[in-house]
Amino acid sequence: MSTAAPAIGVLACASCSAAHLEAPNGRCPSCGSGDLAPIAVEGTGRVASATTVRLAPPGVAVPYVIAYADFEPGARLLGRCDSPLRIGDTVTLVPADDPVERFRFIPEEARP
Numbered sequence: 001m002s003t004a005a006p007a008i009g010v011l012a013c014a015s016c017s018a019a020h021l022e023a024p025n026g027r028c029p030s031c032g033s034g035d036l037a038p039i040a041v042e043g044t045g046r047v048a049s050a051t052t053v054r055l056a057p058p059g060v061a062v063p064y065v066i067a068y069a070d071f072e073p074g075a076r077l078l079g080r081c082d083s084p085l086r087i088g089d090t091v092t093l094v095p096a097d098d099p100v101e102r103f104r105f106i107p108e109e110a111r112p
C-alpha cells in the first residue's frame, strides 16, 4: 500500500478562512462569502477536535471517529478515522475507497 498522501482540492474562503470540499452556488457554506479560491491540501495535519460516533443508521459500522484537522496552507478538514484520536494528534490524509468520502485520516503513529 502506498503511504503517499494525496492532494485534496478544497475551496478556501478569504473572508472566514474556512475550507470546504464543495461550495453550493459558489458561496462559502460557513459565511456566505463568494471570495473562494481553490487550494490543494496534502500531507499531515493536526487534530483540532475529535469525537467517537457510537450510533449510526442501519448498515453503518460503529464505532468510528470523526475529527477536524488543520492542514497547510490553512484548511480545516472534517474526516473519518478508524482509530481513536486526541486533540493535537498528527494525522495523514489517505485516499478513501468511497468516492463520496474521498479521504480519511490515519494517525501518524499508525502509518505503515
Ligand SMILES: [Zn+2]
Binding pocket: 013, 014, 015, 016, 017, 018, 028, 029, 030, 031, 032, 033
Ligand atoms: Zn467563509
